[in-house]
Amino acid sequence: AQKITQTQPGMFVQEKEAVTLDCTYDTSDQSYGLFWYKQPSSGEMIFLIYQGSYDEQNATEGRYSLNFQKARKSANLVISASQLGDSAMYFCAMREETSGSRLTFGEGTQLTVNP
Amino acid sequence: DVKVTQSSRYLVKRTGEKVFLECVQDMDHENMFWYRQDPGLGLRLIYFSYDVKMKEKGDIPEGYSVSREKKERFSLILESASTNQTSMYLCASSSLGWGAGYGYTFGSGTRLTVV
Numbered sequence: 001a002q003k004i005t006q007t008q009p010g011m012f013v014q015e016k017e018a019v020t021l022d023c024t025y026d027t028s029d030q031s032y033g034l035f036w037y038k039q040p041s042s043g044e045m046i047f048l049i050y051q052g053s054y055d056e057q058n059a060t061e062g063r064y065s066l067n068f069q070k071a072r073k074s075a076n077l078v079i080s081a082s083q084l085g086d087s088a089m090y091f092c093a094m095r096e097e098t099s100g101s102r103l104t105f106g107e108g109t110q111l112t113v114n115p
Numbered sequence: 116d117v118k119v120t121q122s123s124r125y126l127v128k129r130t131g132e133k134v135f136l137e138c139v140q141d142m143d144h145e146n147m148f149w150y151r152q153d154p155g156l157g158l159r160l161i162y163f164s165y166d167v168k169m170k171e172k173g174d175i176p177e178g179y180s181v182s183r184e185k186k187e188r189f190s191l192i193l194e195s196a197s198t199n200q201t202s203m204y205l206c207a208s209s210s211l212g213w214g215a216g217y218g219y220t221f222g223s224g225t226r227l228t229v230v
Binding site for chain 2: 004006009031033035037042043044045047050052059091093095100101102103104105106107108
């Protein structure tokens, strides 16, 4: 079974609007961590935000927030007030306690911000 | 500024050639990883290493080998390059530990074309 699923190959949003990028995960571990990375067209991978499975609060980092719904096994990324520079590929990833330090990535979502 | 450096940004090789992709990190990280990235498939783990001279197979190791003779350097080797190994290759490193600060630092990627 796919461990990380991103069901939106492409998303479009108007500048200054909010957008949600979906991510669902599958694990039987009690302890795990969820990461979001951004990959602009230049190819570099940029860490955005992290959520631990035991974290009570949803993680936030500036305009990024993670809508963590543990029972539903979802970890959606919310970008508020979209900017043209947010146009990029976004990857959700999971680290499981039983997998050591390795991350498993989803297929990615290509976000386009329109002016 | 911490860095993971991949030796080549773009590489063109012929079918059957032996190809070396080099990755060097300056963060004294224990863990190093090689992924390939293909459209619609996300990032898939090829090999990883937790320590010098240690290596473990990832999800798609066939056709690849690795070498880690020094802590800072992790090399990916395509023994006999084939056209289906045309891809973007990403190297990453991380330290031991758990939490937001223990995600990956990525290199800028090597886009390999096998003709």
